[in-house]
Amino acid sequence: MGYIHIDIEVSQSSKHAGQPCGDVVKFIRTESATTVILADGLGHGMKANIAANMVAARLEELLKNDFTLRESFLKVVNSMENARLNDVPYAVFTVARILEDGLVTILTYEIPTAVLIQNRFATEVAQRSGTYEKGIVGESDFKLSPGDALVIMSDGITQAGLGKGSPNGWETAGVISFLNEELKSGVRFRAIPAIIRKEAINRWKGVQEDDCTVVTIYSRPGKVVNIFTGPPEKKETDYETVQEFSNSYGLKIICGATTAKIVARETGKELQMEENYHNNITPVNYYLEGMDLVTEGAVTLNQVFNIWDEDTSGLDKDSPVTDLYSLLSVVDRVNFFVGRAENPANRDISFAQMGIIGRIKIVNLLALKLEQEGKLVTIKYF
Secondary structure, three states, rough: OEEEEEEEEEEEEEOOOOOEEEEEEEEOOOOOEEEEEEEEEEEOHHHHHHHHHHHHHHHHHHHHHHOOOHHHHHHHHHHHHHHHHHOOOOOOEEEEEEEOEEEEEEEEOOOOOOEEEEEEEEEOOEEEEEEEEOEEEEEEEEEEOOOOEEEOHHHHHHHOOOOOEEOOOOOOHHHHHHHHHHOOOOOOOOHHHHHHHHHHHHHHOOOOOOEEEEEEEEEEOOOOOEEOOOOOOHHHHHHHHHHHOOOOOOEEEEEHHHHHHHHHHHHOEEEEEEOOOOOOOOOEEEEEEOEEEOOOOHHHHHHHHHHOOOOOOOOOOOHHHHHHHHHHHOOEEEEEEEOOOOHHHOOOOHHOOOOOOOOHHHHHHHHHHHHHOOOOEEEEEE
C-alpha cells in the first residue's frame, strides 16, 4: 500500500488586529499517525494565547512521552477544570489523531464538533458526549479515506453573528450548510479555512468579537522519496540494506559514490558516471538502472541544505543538486537510509575549510528543514 498523506490548512485571525491570537494550532507527524491540536484560550489577546499555547504544548509533551491519546487528553482536561476554578489561564481544545490506515479519533473539550466531508458533502461528525469533572467532553471514531476531509474550528466561528441578528450565532449547522454550497461550486479543500473564516467575519458585521480559527485536515495519496547515503556500518549487512532500500515505496535516490557502488554490486547493475561533466560547483552525476537519481554524498546534501531558503531560480538546470532540491520540494515524505560507516574523506581538512558538514549531521539538519515545511521525515541508521 502506498503512503497516505494528511494535509493541514489553517486560517485564523485575532479579535483585534495586531494582537496575539488566542487560538493555537499544532500538529505532530510520525510514521504511525498525524495528530492535530486546536486550543482556544479564554478571552483574547496575550492571556488567551498563553493559555492556548500551554494546553497545546502540554498535549504535545504527553504524546511524545508515550502517554496514550486518551490519557493525554484527560490529564489536560483535569488541568483545565482546575484552572477554571482557580482563575488561571484556561483553554478548551480539540485533538484529532489520524492513523496511517486512516482510522481517526477526535476528542473534544468544550469546543465545537468537527465536520466531516465525504464525497464532496459535509456533515457533523457523530460524537459520543459526556462529562469529565464538570467539563463537557466528546469522542468520535471513524475512517478517513483518501479524498475525505475534516474541518475543526474555534467557537469564534460557530458563534459568529451572536447578538448581531443571530440569537445563537452561526452554529455548526449553519457552517455545514454554507460549506455544502461551497463544495457544490467546486471549492478546493485547501481554500476551505479561509472561505469559512471570511464568512464568519461577515456575520460579525465586520467587527470580530472573538478569535477565529478554521483547520482543514484532508487525506490524499502521498509522494515519497527514499535517500540512501553512506555505507552500512557492518559490511555483512550490505545486501539486506540494499534490498530494503530497493523495495521501499517511492522514488529511489543515492547520495554517495561509495554507496552507489555498494548498490551496484548487490544488484548486479553497472554504475556509470556522467560523461563530459564540467562544473566546479556542483557534484558529479551518476546513472544506475532502477535508481531515480545518483550523485555524490555529503557535498550534494550540504549544497541542498545551503540553498533551501534561497531564491533558486538561477540554479543550473542540469545539476544533481537542482534535481534533488526539486524532488524534496514536492514530496510529502522523505525516508533517509543512513550508513554509519566512517568515510575517511570526511576527515580531510579541506572538507572543513569548505564548510562541508559530515553525512550524519547534515542529514539531521536537512530533516529539520523538511519537517518545518510539514513533510514527514524518517531516518533509519545501518
